[in-house]
Amino acid sequence: MKLRQYLFNQLALTFFPIFLGLYFITSIIFLVKIASLTSVITINFFELIKLYGFMMPSIIFYTLPVSFFISVAITLSKLSNEYELIVVTSFGLNPLKILKIFLPITIFISLSLMVVSLGLIPKTKYEREVFMDKKQTEANFNIKASEFGQNLGKWLIFIERKDEKFYHNVKLFKTQNNQDQFIIAKNATLNNDEGELSFKLFEGKSFHIQDEEFNQIDYSNMTIFNNIRNNHSGYTFIDSYNYWKHYLLDDDSETQKFAYYILLSLFPLLSLLIAVNYGYYNPRYEKSKAVQWCAFYIVIYYSLISFLTKQVYLHSLYIIPVLWISWSYFLYTRSVKKQY
Incomplete structure (x- = not known):
C-alpha cells in the first residue's frame, strides 16, 4: 500500500x-x-x-x-x-x-x-x-447608413438612414443568371429567427431587367429571406x-x-x-x-x-x-x- x-x-x-x-x-x-x-x-x-x-x-x-x-x-x-x-x-x-x-x-x-x-x-x-x-x-445585422459596398447575402444594399431596427430609403441590387434585379423601399426592418435572416420591405418597387425585357412590380410589403446558417448541413445535435x-x-x-x-x-x-x-x-x-x-x-x-x-x-x-x-x-x- x-x-x-x-x-x-x-x-x-x-x-x-x-x-x-x-x-x-x-x-x-x-x-x-x-x-x-x-x-x-x-x-x-x-x-x-x-x-x-x-x-x-x-x-x-x-x-x-x-x-x-x-x-x-x-x-x-x-x-x-x-x-x-x-x-x-x-x-x-x-x-x-x-x-x-x-x-x-x-x-x-x-x-x-x-x-x-x-x-x-x-x-x-x-x-x-x-x-x-x-x-x-x-455581423449581417450590422448594416450602416450612407455606406456603399455593404452586403445582405447576395444583395448589395444601401440605406439612407437608420433608426434602431428601422431602415429608411433602402436600395438593393443583385445580378444573377444574366438578370439584374433592383429594389427600392421607403422603409424596412431586419429580423433574425434562429439563423433565418429576413429583410422586410415596405412601400416600394421591384425592377427586373433581362436583355430587352423590363418588368416593374409595385408592392406594399415584401420579405427577402437569407438563410446563413449552413455550417452543419442542417443536422441538429441531440x-x-x-x-x-x-x-x-x-x-x-x-x-x-x-x-x-x-x-x-x-x-x-x-x-x-x-x-x-x-x-x-x-x-x-x-x-x-x-x-x-x-x-x-x-x-x-x-x-x-x-x-x-x-x-x-x-x-x-x-x-x-x-x-x-x-x-x-x-x-x-x-x-x-x-x-x-
Missing part, C-alpha cells in the same frame, strides 16, 4: 508539470485561432472565454495521453536513476507487478479520454458552430449517441474520426508496457533515454493511427492494438524481462 502511494505521488509530481505545460502551449495555439476569427466576426472578452470553453475538450484530449505516457516513463526512469526500482525489484516486485499498480489509473485515463472525445467534442463542436452562425448573423449513429458508416471522414478518437484514447493503455520498458535501466551502465524514446513512439503511434484509420477505417480498431501490444511485449521480453 505504501509503495503504491509512493509511486502515485512520484507520478503526480512528474505528470502535472508536463500536462500543464503542454496544456498551456496548446491553449495558446487555440487562442491564436480564435483571435484570427475576429477578422470575420466581432467578439468581446466573455465570448472569447466561451469560445475557449468550447475548445477545452479538444485541448485536454490531445495533451492528456501524451502527458501521461511521458510521465510514467520519466517517473520510472527517475526511480531507476536513484536505484529505488532496483531495491523494489530485489524485494520481489518485478516490472509487471509495477505495471499492475499503474494499470487502474491508466484504464481510468483511457476511459475518460473516450468520454471526452466521443461525448464532449461532438457536442462542443456543434455548439461552436451554432455560436459562429449567430455571430455571423449579427446527443453524442445520435450524432455518431447519424454519421457513422455514412460519412467516411466521420468514421475515420471515430476510429481515430478511440485509438488515441487507448494510447496510454496500449503503451504502458513501452513506458515500463524504457523506464527501467541500470544507471551504473546506462543513461536514461526515456524522453527520446517516448517522443519517437508518440510520433510513430500518431502517424500509424492517422494512416490506417484513413485506409481501413473501423478495422484499425483491432489491427493497431494487436500490432502495438505485440511489439511492446517483444521489446519487454528482449530487454527488461531478461534483467528484472
Whole structure:
C-alpha cells in the first residue's frame, strides 16, 4: 500500500508539470485561432472565454495521453536513476507487478479520454458552430447608413438612414443568371429567427431587367429571406449517441474520426508496457533515454493511427492494438524481462 502511494505521488509530481505545460502551449495555439476569427466576426472578452470553453475538450484530449505516457516513463526512469526500482525489484516486485499498480489509473485515463472525445467534442463542436452562425448573423445585422459596398447575402444594399431596427430609403441590387434585379423601399426592418435572416420591405418597387425585357412590380410589403446558417448541413445535435449513429458508416471522414478518437484514447493503455520498458535501466551502465524514446513512439503511434484509420477505417480498431501490444511485449521480453 505504501509503495503504491509512493509511486502515485512520484507520478503526480512528474505528470502535472508536463500536462500543464503542454496544456498551456496548446491553449495558446487555440487562442491564436480564435483571435484570427475576429477578422470575420466581432467578439468581446466573455465570448472569447466561451469560445475557449468550447475548445477545452479538444485541448485536454490531445495533451492528456501524451502527458501521461511521458510521465510514467520519466517517473520510472527517475526511480531507476536513484536505484529505488532496483531495491523494489530485489524485494520481489518485478516490472509487471509495477505495471499492475499503474494499470487502474491508466484504464481510468483511457476511459475518460473516450468520454471526452466521443461525448464532449461532438457536442462542443456543434455548439461552436451554432455560436459562429449567430455571430455571423449579427455581423449581417450590422448594416450602416450612407455606406456603399455593404452586403445582405447576395444583395448589395444601401440605406439612407437608420433608426434602431428601422431602415429608411433602402436600395438593393443583385445580378444573377444574366438578370439584374433592383429594389427600392421607403422603409424596412431586419429580423433574425434562429439563423433565418429576413429583410422586410415596405412601400416600394421591384425592377427586373433581362436583355430587352423590363418588368416593374409595385408592392406594399415584401420579405427577402437569407438563410446563413449552413455550417452543419442542417443536422441538429441531440446527443453524442445520435450524432455518431447519424454519421457513422455514412460519412467516411466521420468514421475515420471515430476510429481515430478511440485509438488515441487507448494510447496510454496500449503503451504502458513501452513506458515500463524504457523506464527501467541500470544507471551504473546506462543513461536514461526515456524522453527520446517516448517522443519517437508518440510520433510513430500518431502517424500509424492517422494512416490506417484513413485506409481501413473501423478495422484499425483491432489491427493497431494487436500490432502495438505485440511489439511492446517483444521489446519487454528482449530487454527488461531478461534483467528484472
